[in-house]
Structures are given as structure tokens and as C-alpha cells.
Amino acid sequence: MDLSTRYMGLTLKHPIVVSSCPLSDSLAGIKTLEDSGASAVVLHSLFEEQIRRENDAFDFFLESGSDSFAESLNFFPHISDGPKDSDRYLNKIRKAVESTDIPIIGSLNGITNSGWIDYAKLIQDAGAHALELNIYFLPTDISLTAQEIEQRYFEILKAVKKAVTIPVAVKLSPFFSAIGNMAKRLDETGADALVLFNRFYQPDFDLDKLQVDPRSSYSSPDEIRLPLLWIAVLHGQLKASLAASRGVHSPVEVVKYLLAGADTVMVASALMKNGPQFLQVLVDGLEHWLTARDYQSLEEIKGVMSKKNVSDPGAFERINYIKVLESFENPFTAGHY
Template sequence: MTVDLHSRYLGLQLRSPIVASAAPHNGESLTARLLERAGVGAIVLPSLFEEEIVGEEIELSRSLEQGTEQFAEALNYFPAVDAFVGTADRYLASLERIKGEVTVPVIASLNASTAGGWVRYARRIEEMGADALELNLYHVAADPLRTAAEMEAADLELISAVRTSVRIPLAIKLSPYYSAFANFAAAAVQRGADGLVLFNRFYQPDLDLDALDVVPRLELSQPWEMRLPVRWIAILRPQLGLDVSIAASSGVHTGTDVVKGLMVGADVVMMTSALLRYGPEHIATVEAELRAWMTEHEYTSVEQLRGSASQATAENPSAFERANYMQTLRSWVAPRELTATSPHRVPDLRQKS
């Protein structure tokens, strides 16, 4: 039996639903070529971060100002300024290079902090030939004076501003922390998003007790983390309809993870951690696992598989919503080692009731 893996995402025709999500090495030619050779459907470049560019611009203007105060030395600055190639230029150059080296769609990613920054860099990314643009909305709602409604309104303004300034397809990569997630997802689509990437994964810093300092901690994802996007895609797919693209991101490691994402209604399923752990070739392994599962279960195409579980959730939305909460709590069974000998053993309250 032949299995057709062709998939559609953001209006792009992909050879497979397995996509490499934003990660540092995706911007390097070797990795991009290896991903393509392993059969990836599309490649998302790492994000271009506006704050990094702004930092560089501040540094540059500081050196120029210092130069003008001491005229003789100032002349020495000009060659350096001419040769200045900033993060944005390097990013655009890498986008252009990779577009020339692979035939699969290349999706650029942008994380800006000001409205002007989003529009300016989005336009440059489009000019450089990106097949689509992913906006990586990332902030921590730590300001006690800003309400959820104000923060959401600001995000929606950004989406609108970028939408009106570029013509390439636009995906919004979201965090799961919006207060009313389904409402925000629908609003993002209404403002012109062609697709949603669910979810971005946040990294919590740690405290180094020796240095008494906050240190970054980046840990790769575990497969159980996929339950969050699976749940939300199952809820959102019937609400958003089939015209909106959805990508599952977080915790995708194997072919069966890809099956789950597609079944609840994702158009593509993205991987970063697994590719960092096992290398770009892992795409081929996951594809083989996906094909084997589909063959065994008599699915002939991604089209047929996609959303096959989402009809069930449309008829019984509570399966992924509230009712499940109670069942999940009641389903807890203490592991044998806890009930037998451990001093911290969990009392089995169910037997007493």
C-alpha cells in the first residue's frame, strides 16, 4: 500500500507534514541540506530578535558619538562602520542562501518588541524570498498595571500591522498562557493570521545558589509535553474550520506523535528538541514510523488521517475540556513502591469512601 504524505500548510504544498521548527542550526546551510535530504516538509529558521538588532544599533551609534568627540581618531571609525554587518543583515543573508540551496519551503521567524520593528523586518524578510513568515509572540505578563485585555489588544495590533505590510502567508506562534486562549486564537485569525503554531515553549531560569545568580536553563522537551498542543488543537480545529492552518509544536519525538497531531487536526507537526538530540536524519526515522503506522491502520494519505479524531471532539467537546479533569484525577493509581514501603506513601482515600 502506498501512503501519500503530501500536506498543505499556509497555502504551501509540502512533501510531508513533518516540519523542522525554529532552531539555531536551521539557519546553517549544512543543517538545512541534511533536513531536506532526510525528507523534511519545510524548514523554519530561528527567530530574528529585534532586541538584539536594537542593542547593536545603540552600540554602533555610541561608537560614532565617541568618534565625533575626538576628530583625529574619528576617521578610524569609518572603515569599521562601513564594514558593519549586523544581526539583521546576517539573518537575511542566511535566508537568501538557504533559499538558494534547498527546494523545500523556508519559513522565516520574527520576534520583535515594537510595532515598527515587526513591520520593518517582516518586509525585508519577504523581499529576501521567504515562503512564509512566523511571528513568534513572546512576553511575560509581569506588569501589574497592564491588563490581559490590553496585552492581547497590543498583540492583535501587531498581527494586523504585519498582515497589511506583507503578502506572504503569516503564521502566529503562540504561548499557551493567554487567559482566554480560544478567544485569542480566533481573534488572531480574524486579524489575518493564515495559521497558528501551538505552542511556543518557554524556558524558566534557575537560581544558582553558589553564585547567587539567575542562570538560564534550556532543557529539551519530553514526549509528554505534546499533550498540551494535542488538547488545544482538538478543541480549536472544529472552531476554526479547515481553512486555518495549524502546526503542532512541543514534545513531538516519534512517528506516533505525528499521528496524534494530525489526527486531532494539525496540518503539520513540528520538531526541534528531537532533531537537536538525534540530528537532522531523525526526520527520516519519524517519517518511516509514520508510514508504518498509517499502513498498519490502512490510512492512505495525510488528508485522510488529518482531523479524523477531531470530528469526535466536535460531537463531544468535553472529551478534551472540563469533564476530563475529574476523570483524570480519579484515574490516579499509586505506584506499587509508594503504597508498599515508602515513608511518603500516598494514602488511598478511595478505599475509605
């Protein structure tokens, strides 16, 4: 069975990729993921805030030291007792690339187009095979317009593409008024892949402490519905590769995403719950599904259920909404009239 796939120019042995998560926080973790069957690993993100904090700290010591005496310049190497977060991140990429045989994809998480963008080039120089931009932006400022928010994405992508030659993926939020057009414009701006979709932090309240509860939660299989829809709609309309993200907890979700037209399927929550060895369960389940139906390769099913290829494209549009409503049976009236 040929399970290989192409993702933004990279050839992967199968479509299941480890998404950015704590499991890739160490070199040992990355090697474990490879040994467990990962076709590629997206490293945990380097955040814009981490970089800015380091730069601000250096500027503070630079200014305060230079006011004292010229010889203070000799003390700059001792500002920190250990390597910076960014240095550790770049070193991790170097070691991961040297010690594994799978693509290592760096990840940058930020919301502006200055300062931290320089690290895209450093990530490339460290040996990363590709870069994922996780533009995690919650526009809580109600004075911002939709156009201003969208423009941030294009400016960041343009700046990164100008700085590097490795493939660049953009991890998108579903919260745009015209997500299809947004995807099209990012594709035209040069995105090599689109990852659909990001899981935004959604706070809860602690009623005892009356505080915002920052805890996160694992995804659930029901979350595949939204990315499944848009991957099916976008398949065949863009040059960029499509990566599915959210809700993968069994081979069932993997197969559905591929039928919609995904080139790769990202997984994180299932591995956090079941361990890295669960990767093999997903791969074996995919192969079993294909074999049972006499398929010879992954390419035979990719996009078969996309809007472009189904016999009834209206199934993805408003007409199907009416059918869904008609399919519901009221449990309080059923059988009484």
C-alpha cells in the same frame, strides 16, 4: 502513500517541519535538514533586541562622528568589522532559498510593534516563503492588564500583515485566560497559521553561585497534552492552519497531533538529541502507522479525533476531568478496604 499537506497555502511533501532551533543556524545545517527529509525549515529567530542593538550602535556613531567633522561620514562603513546580525540573517535566507527545494520560513522574535517590524519586508524580499512571528513576551510587569497584553499581539500581526504579502504564522503562548478566543481573534486579524505552543524560558536557580540559571532543556513527550487539547478544540473552527509544537520525540506524537487536526507538526528537541537523520524515523513511522491501517493519504486521518468529530465532545471538557479523577487509585488504600 500520500503524506502531503497544506500549511498556510504552502504544499509540503509531508507534515513534519523543523522548528526554529540552532540546527538552522547555518546554510550547511539547513541543507543537512533538507537532505535528512525535512518538508520545510523555520529558521532560527532574528530578535528584536539584535536589531535594536545594531540601530542604537549606528545612531551613537552617527551622532558622535557628526559632532567632530563633516568628513566623518566617510568612516560609517567601518563602524563594524563585519556584517551585522540582521544582514547575515537576510543573506542566509537568500542562499537557503537558492540552494534548497523546500520552503524556507523566516522567524522574527519580538514584543513591540515598531522598528524591528520593518525586517518582515526585508525577510520577504530575501526570498522567504513565509514568516513566523514568535511573540515571546513574559508580562512580569504586574500593572499590565490582560487586554494590554493581548493587544500587543494584534498590533504586531496587523503591522506585519500590512508590510508583507507572504503567509504569516503566529507562535502562541498557552498562557491566555481565553486561548480559544485569542486564536479566533488572531485568525480574524489575518494570521495564516497558528503554532501551538511556544516553550517559554523558565529559569532555575544555581544554589552554589546564587544566580539565575539560564540553561534551557529539551521538551518531553508529556508536553504534547496541552497543544493536543487546543488543536483538537480549534480544528475546523478557523481559517488559519494549525501547527503543533512541543513534545515530538517519536512517530506516536506525530500521529496524535494529526488526529487532533494539526496541518503540520514541528520538531526540534528530538533532532537536537538524535541528529537531523531522526527526521526519517518520524516520517517512516508515520507512513507505517497509516499503511498498517489501510489509509491511503494523510488527509484521511487529519482531525478525526478533534472535538468537532469525536462522538463524545465532553471528553475535552470538565466532565472528563471528573472521570480522570475517578480513574486514579490510591496506592495506600488499594486492596485494604
